[in-house]
């Protein structure tokens with residue numbers, strides 16, 4: 690009996706995880722898109738600078754993106770897509786959660802990410 694109950698619980702947990710994973714799909718940019726730092730700059734200024742700072746050095750509402758923890762090997766381009774689409778729970782800093790940012794397509798986010806990567810490379814974060 691106990692084992693049957695355990696199996697049911699495991700099955701329900703699995704379904705829960707699946708639903709969660711489906712709801713949290715990573716948005717993908719158009720195939721063949723060439724992400725452009727220059728295209729990303731004005732989008733960044735409009736949608737991200739209010740918290741991450743005009744110079745990507747952070748504000749009192751959000752962390753600097755010119756920081757080693759946001760280097761590509763730790764925060765991949767997919768994590769940018771996920772943060773914009775679904776928001777991000779505070780886990781590295783004390784600024785609170787990042788809310789989802791509306792009105793940006795996956796292509797827009799790819800351009801923004803290219804802009805951030807260019808700025809990161811300039812200060813040796815890569």
Ligand code: HEC
Nearest residue numbers: 736737740751768769772777779780781782784785786787
């Ligand atoms: C309302 C403020 C706010 C706005 C607007 C905002 N962010 Fe954030 N963002 C945050 C905060 C706060 C965190 C840090 C959460 C933590 O880790 O403690 C964060 C974290 C992130 C992360 C790291 C996510 C992770 O997986 O740890 C990325 C990437 C990011 N932001 C990108 C962006 C981009 C790109 C934009 C613009 C499209 C943007 N943010 C707009 C507040 C904001």
